[in-house]
Amino acid sequence: MLSALQNPRHAATQLLNFGLILSTAFMMWKGLSVIADSPSPIVVVLSGSMEPAFLRGDLLFLWNRNIFEETKVGEIVVYNVKGRDIPIVHRVVRKFGVGEEAKLLTKGDANVADDTELFARGQDYLQREDIIGSVVGFIPFVGYVTILLSEHPWLKTVMLGIMGLVVVLQRE
């Protein structure tokens, strides 16, 4: 009887711990998001268009505040093309004007041409609001696991299976 009473208690503690880990991770992500003023303060490089500076799987830290100066030519920015949800990491190569209305043009270091072709129809330049952050920090390779998971969906199943197995085995 005592064990029956203790078992749900144990299960509840585990559930609580699990929830704590999840919410800590979530709050750290959101906190970083507030500090950097960016909806996605950490991004993984998905393409080779900035090689050799950034390879696929590298982790980038973004900063989206203009405290001392505006986003300027030479900075590497992450932007979203209007109507599409894929963030692109490229370097600003042209800037015309100042402030929110400034017209920005970007280019990947490894690309021959600038990004005019990548932009939405009728969009010739980016504006500050299209940019979700400038790259300030760099850690190589550690983001590669997310690329593996998205490219090989069966890996997710395998991982879930292994985790489930671990939980079952640990109970023994």
Added chain:
Amino acid sequence: MHSTIVRAQNVFGFFTTVAFIIAALIAGSDLIAPRTPSASVLVKDVQVVRGRPHYYSSKKEEYAHIRFSLSADFSSLFTWNTKQIFVYVSAAWPNSTSSELVNEAVIWDTIITSPSADHLLTLGPAAMKKLLKSSQGKSIDPSRGKIELKNQKPKYQITSPTGKLAETDGVVLKVHYNVQPWVGVLTWTPQMEFGKWEKLKGGESKAFQLPALKPKKSNSANKS
């Protein structure tokens, strides 16, 4: 609990902690490496011509071709944590309403890899062999980062959103760099002295005026 899984977890946790601390130390070591870059840029020949942004466009814009000479020494930027430096020359010019250089466009750029990152470049086999040979046995090659360009053709012809550029006054060429580390913080040409990092010596040309539009000789080819 001393199960295999707990042990594996501990080993993994220890590994990530150590890797993180070593990475942080390496990133921090950037600060104690002095940086004393210098550059001088000279405007050589400037032309403004009319052209189309791409083949199928009917829009005509004015394009400036700015030839320049560049003599620069960025060798002090290469340390064990440098992956590459990105050097770029930009033209900056003011608006009609303000005297500040509010417009800026890159006219030439280059990537200089550290010997440790040479293998990441996409070069032909012959060029790659030559590059690897130039720094054989050196983790930091003292000749890397030295640039001597004479009357260099620009990589990019610049224009402005209005399509008008001829006779713009107060144009300045500027040299910038961006240091890409193996791990840590990316840095650009500093605006002020920062610890052991000096400002870029020189790196700006005298202000010049873009010439008037060059009269086009072959007008018969494009009637549109």
